[in-house]
Amino acid sequence: MTPLRQRMLEDMSxxxxxxxxxxxxxxxxxAYAKYFRRPPQELGPEDIRTYQLYLLETRKLAPSSIGLATGALRFLYKVTLKQPWAVEEIPMPKRPFKLPVILSREEVMHFLxxxxxxxxxxxLTAIYAAGLRVSExxxxxxxxxxxxxxxxxxxxGKGQKDRYVMLSPRLLDTLRLYWKAARPTLWLFPGDLPDQPITRDAVGQACQKAHRASGIAKPITPHSLRHAFATHxxxxxxxxxxxQLLLGHRSLATTSRYLKVASSTVCATTSPFDLLPKVEEPPPLTPTPPAHF
Known part of the structure; x- marks a missing residue:
């Protein structure tokens, strides 16, 4: 391990x-150092800009992925290397605002x-029933x-914060049936190694398999069930x-985005079109006879 990596790990710890x-x-x-084949201490703002363009134009990465790389470089140059230009000279890409695709209650049941x-x-049932993140x-x-x-x-949970969430009677029955069949000891959902929990990748693969089997056209990930929990x-x-408290969101603004997808808010207002007087239907179109030459 290089001294710089050790120092950065210590700073993060x-x-x-x-x-x-x-x-x-x-x-x-x-990855940034490997791209230039030089240590980060020898690189500066113009090199970072070149690297961001490489991630955007050559790697075709999403803004969220470029933002992760940018966050790492900001920490490196501002905290570990203490460069005065760090934050000002390393632009953070703006993420597009996208609303989540919400599964209906019937779709959740069909998927499970x-x-x-x-x-x-x-x-996956626990994720929906309690609004958990997959890592939780x-x-x-x-x-x-x-x-x-x-x-x-x-x-x-996220942000290294403990919290309590609801345990519904139906979920408790589901967990008890599972425990009687699987008899886990430490982790409720152990992985291939009993002393380790199941991995996120294993859950993601199981979700993809069930998605294909369900035939549901909407995209589904484990996080879709958390979105459905909040919206429902x-x-x-x-x-x-x-x-907000159940989801463990730091900001109420994060939770409020579900107001934009909940049918109780989006569909609660009557369209002005429905308030117009009924207009008589236009007469059916008469087919135009073909022209004769």
């Missing part, structure tokens, strides 16, 4: 950045029925189930602030 963030930032800086594995179906669901432990208070404990709660009349 001091600031208590999540482990996944640390790994991603180190990988991004390594298409999941063939009991473990995968139970995990994969890291659930047996001890996180509080059937007395009907709560699930989310240990160190909102449509049922749950307060936005309550949904």
């Amino acid at each position: 001091i600031r208590n950045l999540a482990t996944n963030t640390q790994m991603s930032y180190v990988q991004q800086v390594a 029925e298409a999941v063939s594995s009991l473990k995968h179906r139970t995990l 669901a994969t890291h659930l432990k047996i001890t996180d189930i509080d059937s007395q208070r009907m709560m699930l404990r989310v240990d160190q 709660l909102l449509e049922a009349g749950t307060n936005v602030r309550t949904i």
Whole structure:
């Protein structure tokens, strides 16, 4: 390990950045140095601009992927290398605002029925029933189930924050049936190695397989179930602030985007077209006879 990488890892650890963030930032800086075949200390703003254009025009990466690389370089040059130009000279790409595609309740049920594995179906059901992120669901432990208070404990979710979410009676029954069949000991959803939780990739592959089997045309990822959880709660009349707490969102603005997709808000207002007096239907078109020459 180079001294620079060690220093950057120490800087991230001091600031208590999540482990996944640390790994991603180190990988991004390594790819950046490999592209120029020079150490980052010898590179500057123009090199960063060249690299961003390479990611955009040659690699054809999405703004979110370029933003990850940019975040890593900003940290490197501002915190670890302490360059005064760091933030000002490293532009962050603007991400396009996209609304999530929402599954209906019937589509959620149909999708879950298409999941063939009991473990995968139970995990994906928990994501929908409690609004979990996939990383939160994969890291659930047996001890996180509080059937007395009907709560699930989310240990160190995004932003390294603990929170409690609802444990519905139906989900509790589902978890109990799964436990009787699988008998997990530490992790609720163990991976190939019993002392390790199931991986995100394994959940993603199971989701893709079920998506194909379901025949649902809408795109579906594990996160789609979390989107559906929030939207269905909102449509049922749950307060936005309550949904924010359940989802573990830092900002209410993040949760409020579901107002844009919930049928209870989008469809609650009558279209002015429906208020117009009924207009008589126009007479059917008379086919024009063919011209004769």
